[in-house]
Amino acid sequence: GENVEQHPSTLSVQEGDSAVIKCTYSDSASNYFPWYKQELGKRPQLIIDIRSNVGEKKDQRIAVTLNKTAKHFSLHITETQPEDSAVYFCAASTPGDGNKLTFGTGTQLKVEL
């Protein structure tokens, strides 16, 4: 089955700096890559997703890039703010595996003032 690795496990940045979280996946057939944000004590919520026919997608301060050849995708957050502090999870979905999501292990992002 699919295997998703996520790095780093923790990330600390100064307010206003950029943050980058990277994920790699193992199954070249995977075609959908969402990112979820989970604030402390809250449920995970989708913040952005990308499908395999697209190389990059942006939504205000958040962007995701996908490199199908290398089988990795990244989340970029620019101009970080304290409210960006949370755990971020990447995931991959594979058509041949019921389209279920396989999640990475998460990145704890801390934005310091």
Next chain:
Amino acid sequence: DVKVTQSSRYLVKRTGEKVFLECVQDMDHENMFWYRQDPGLGLRLIYFSYDVKMKEKGDIPEGYSVSREKKERFSLILESASTNQTSMYLCASSKAVPYEQYFGPGTRLTVT
């Protein structure tokens, strides 16, 4: 606005007890999922269902079963709870796959 609810936020059970966790969604979603979340391990899929009375094993189904008798309701059953099933359990639903999944608030289960 999608709403996914879970029957309990916190639950304490004894080893060997049968445990039921219930999830209800109000958006007529076909797909429902049960995950467990443990520190450093992310979200791991236990079971999922694409339709009423249908179920598929996820990555860690051992020790669990599920039931989906109605479209809006998906139950996770621990037949005989063990201490290694102490975890946060999250339910999710989506209208299609692969598509955005909406999560419930989670149930923190402690088995003593």
